[in-house]
Amino acid sequence: MRIVVPAGGIGGARFLRGLKAALGIGSPAPEEQSTNAITVIGNTGDDITLFGLRICPDLDTVMYTLGGGIDEERGWGRTGETFTVKEELAAYGMRPTWFGLGDRDTATHIVRSQMLAAGYPLSAVTEALCDRWRPGVRLLPMTDDRVETHVVVEEDGARRAIHFQEWWIKHRAALPARSIVSMGAEDSAPAPGVLEAIAEADLVVLPPSNPVVSVGSVLGVPGIREALAAKTVVGVSPIIGGAPVRGMADACLDAIGVETDAGAVAAHLGADLLDGWLVDEADAGAEAEGIEVRSRPLYMSDPAATEAIARAALDLGLELAGRRGGGG
Amino acid sequence: MRIVVPAGGIGGARFLRGLKAALGIGSPAPEEQSTNAITVIGNTGDDITLFGLRICPDLDTVMYTLGGGIDEERGWGRTGETFTVKEELAAYGMRPTWFGLGDRDTATHIVRSQMLAAGYPLSAVTEALCDRWRPGVRLLPMTDDRVETHVVVEEDGARRAIHFQEWWIKHRAALPARSIVSMGAEDSAPAPGVLEAIAEADLVVLPPSNPVVSVGSVLGVPGIREALAAKTVVGVSPIIGGAPVRGMADACLDAIGVETDAGAVAAHLGADLLDGWLVDEADAGAEAEGIEVRSRPLYMSDPAATEAIARAALDLGLELAGRRGGGG
Structure with a gap:
């Protein structure tokens, strides 16, 4: 089975680990073959250039997590x-000082x-970096073009756009965001292999990544959303009981006027894209028109729980794909 | 008193520490003022670009040594x-692996x-880097232009030119050198302030730096040698008893056909440039035509010994300057 997963950072990476386990894909040992294959379309909207270094936080989080190099406690960066x-x-007085630039990461x-x-x-x-990490998935950036997520913030009545990382890390997303803009997205193209992987996919799974700045950024690259929508797409809600499981997705949803609610996020992603949606038991009553919503425990509390969530997403996906295939 | 010191790495930096002490120049506290001032003309021929980083080993060794950041045992790089x-x-498979790139240094x-x-x-x-380190001297690169020392080596009968750092560090100067070339020197110009500092100097002191690839590189920048030669110049021999005190200067001298001998090095530097030359007691009989040679203990075994050597160099310099001044 060929699965495509548009993914952001920590939530996406952890879910992918469960998905690999559910599909019997070994890692990092390349000899452990599986007839299943995962292609990850990684968000690059968080990328930033600091100190002359090009930093791709989400790609690295996926690569380190699946390759065994992640700091498990923090969820980002390298262990040790x-x-x-x-x-x-x-x-030396260099700015900014708020970015967590580790030595290994450097x-x-x-x-x-x-x-x-x-x-x-x-x-x-x-691809070259993954030669070392052997994440067990094919990791593609969403685009080779420069797309950067900027956040329009308001302070003392004045608005200005700052890089997503500055808003997210320096301000802990606490500075009121008026809008979130994917700079350069309109003129970007999917990276080589992205549309091909989607075309060949049996199923698309949206992990519990930030729906605005992770999954949303991937969907913002012209051509990707349309290609995904032609497939059976199931997603795992990153919102449980009206709050993000991790991170500050609520601040992002606020900024684009979407309620921090499992059903509202599904509706925002859209019935044209999404066929199925897993929500937590806390959101058992959630509905989204035109989308098959199922509830089950969604906390990725340990590898076994995460694998079970991934398996549930696969099962739902296969069921919907079969229904779709059967119904024409 | 204003002193100009053309300097290389470890030997030059340690001598400079003694010279500062002899002149009562405090460091790194900027408030410790002295009427004496040292301008260092740092060798940049060893500079190399690795991993996209421009590395200036000699400038950094001087800066760290005088600024209190040097690893005392190694003599280069940062403490801790x-x-x-x-x-x-x-x-990641990046090459080369032989360069000692420290994290702090990075x-x-x-x-x-x-x-x-x-x-x-x-x-x-x-200058900006020295804002942090406050070395207590004015540290100028010999040139702002790109000058790189390359070594023509012979292996299995074939000659090729390699960067000095590769020869020095990777091959420990053990690969036979046929010649040493200062690439770009002919078209280089002294950095801003270099000729002015020399013109205003009361004395020029050559520390026991490598005479070929450190002092020699500085002298190879058009205009510097002539400017220095117009001044009273005294030097401290880096060769004691027919061997370099530290490093592999003998291999460099071999490559340019100069004997590894205190007197021979003085003669190589030239009587047009050099007025006085301190040699170790082991070389008490050394002579160089037209150069005043004095012998005394030259091992920089500790700060006090180093300060005494620097003081002896100053004394010799002042004596020769007085004689020169008196004699017209």
Whole structure:
């Protein structure tokens, strides 16, 4: 079975680990073959250039998580990470100081920046980095073009646009956001392999990633949403009981005028795209017109629970695909 | 008194620490003022770009040593240094792996590379870095132009030119060198402030730096040698008893056909440039035509010994300057 997963950072990466387990895909040992295959379309809207280094937080989180290098507690960055370079840059007076630039991580950014400077597209760079990490999935950036999520914030009555990372990390999403803009999205194209992977997919699964700045950014690349919509698409709600499971997705939903509610998020994603939607038992009554909503426990509390959620998403997907196939 | 010191790495930096002490120049506290001032003309021929980072080993060694950040045991790099970035780059298969890229050091290179990329000349970058380190001297690169020392080596009968750092670090200078070339030197110009500092100097002191690839590189920038030669110049021999005190200067001297001998090095530097030359007691009989040679203990075994050597160099310089001044 071929699955396509548009994914953001921590939530997406953890769900993918469960999905791999559910599909019997080993990692990182490449010899563990499976007839199942996952292609991840990674969000690159969070990417940022700091200190001359091109940083792709979501791609790295997926790569490290699936490749065994993630800091499990933080959910981002490398296990056993140190922050010497960051401290030294601050000692030189370099700004910003709010970004969590780890030493191990810095090497990843140096390799990426060097390859980009040499002319390789991000998709080729990501493939090269994955040569080391062997995440057990095919990890594609959503685009090789530069798309950056900016947030229009209001302070003292004045509005200005800041990079998503500044809003998310420096301001902990606490600065009121008036809108969220995917800069460059209109003129971007899907990275090589993205549309092909979708076309060949048996199923598309939306993990419990941030629906606005993760999944939303991927959907914002012209051509991707349409291609996905032609497939059977099931999603896992990142909202449980009116609050994000992790992160500050509520602030993002507020900014675009969508209620922080499992059903509202499904409706926002749209019945044209979404065929099935898993919500937590706390949201058992949630509905979204034209979308098959099922409830089950959705907390990814441990690997077994996460695998069970992934299996439920697959089951729902296959059921809906069969119905769709049967009904023409 | 205003002193100009053309300097390389470890030997030059340690001597400078003694010279500062001899002149009563405090460091790193800027409030400790002295009527004496040292301008260092730093060798940049060892500079190299690795992993997109511009690395200036000699400038950094001087800056860290005088600013209190040097690893005293190694003589280069930062105290308490770690090598995570280097190990991670190697894990990605990045080459070369032989360069000692420390994590703390990496931040220095990032700041420098960023400023250079923004258009600042190396002299301005060095000044900005010294804002943090407050070395107590004015540290100028010999040039803002790109000059790189390459070594023509012979292996299996075939000759090729490699960067000095590759020869020095990877091959420990053990690969037979046929010649040493200062690439770009002919078309380089002294950095802003270099000729002015020399013109205003009361004395020029050559520290026990490598005479070929450190002092020699500085002298290779058009205009610097002539400007220095117009001044009273005294030097401290880096060769004691027919061997370099530290490093592999003998391999460099071999490559240019100069004997590894205190007197021979003075003669190589030239009587047009050099007025006085301190040699160790082991070389008490050394002579160089037209150069006043004095012998005394020259091992920089501790700060007090180093200060005494610097004081002896100053005394010799002042004596020769007085004689010169008196004699017209």
